[in-house]
């Protein structure tokens with residue numbers, strides 16, 4: 162196995178390592194499905210935000226969020242996007258340099274296909290990836306940033322570190338990037354306590370892009386993915402970070418379990434530079450075909466077989482050697 166770049170104190174696994182871990186996961190899957198809901202409920206605590214009424218930690222059968230009025234052909238603001246790509250290495254955080262381009266390309270496809278909606282992230286830290294998501298948004302697509310911020314006592318696995326300057330740093334970068342006060346809703350909350358109703362109550366239309374990068378424990382990952390998949394526009398994309406990072410096996414475990422058990426219809430279509438991209442089954446062919454035209458999905462020389470399925474669904478796997486990491490990490 163080739164050595165790969167270290168991050169957050171851990172090294173990355175190459176695709177070949179998935180095979181070994183998969184054996185463990187299959188064994189775990191057969192014995193743990195029943196207790197996932199109990200875990201998810203147990204992890205949830207209170208929230209610092211009094212504005213967001215908190216219900217139960219799980220949400221079977223929740224209603225889809227309302228969608229924005231459909232329109233087609235919005236353009237990404239090139240100036241804003243360029244400003245972000247020049248600036249992002251000075252934001253402390255974890256993101257390969259390739260992701261802003263991936264988000265932009267996918268946004269252009271979404272807007273061409275009349276998919277509009279909110280944009281958000283669980284686990285913004287100082288905003289490195291969040292501001293990439295935000296840079297793709299149309300002026301009326303709402304922006305939501307969720308983190309524990311000062312409430313680091315609830316960061317059970319210390320993911321992203323436990324510094325309490327996260328909100329201050331996030332706001333500093335928002336200001337530097339020209340986001341006016343109030344343009345971004347900043348929510349301090351334990352993500353595992355949120356339900357889809359929280360988003361509806363506070364006027365967020367169904368999401369077009371949503372990043373899951375909060376707590377990295379198995380239960381948190383699974384809970385956050387289930388929540389995300391339930392607040393999406395039918396053509397929306399959920400992006401999960403640290404798949405695969407051997408420092409954070411809870412994410413690997415959570416993602417694989419989600420893929421094999423979720424009732425939301427969300428399936429993976431792209432794995433690149435430690436982020437895995439999911440869409441609804443109804444849009445899988447469209448997104449997979451698109452990324453196959455954009456990226457070399459057969460570049461991963463260590464992948465056996467060269468085209469792979471997770472949970473019976475094909476996805477594009479980009480060779481991690483194509484990823485570069487610059488700036489503060």
Ligand SMILES: C[S@@+](CC[C@H](N)C(=O)[O-])C[C@H]1O[C@@H](n2cnc3c(N)ncnc32)[C@H](O)[C@@H]1O
Pocket residue numbers: 253254255256283284285286287288289290291307308309310315316317320321322327350351352353374375376377381
């Ligand atoms: C790995 S960092 C996120 C990195 C960030 N996305 C970036 O672009 O650099 C993880 C973040 O998740 C937050 N977090 C951890 N557990 C959480 C929870 N249960 N709810 C909300 N945020 C959580 C942490 O405070 C931390 O800022």
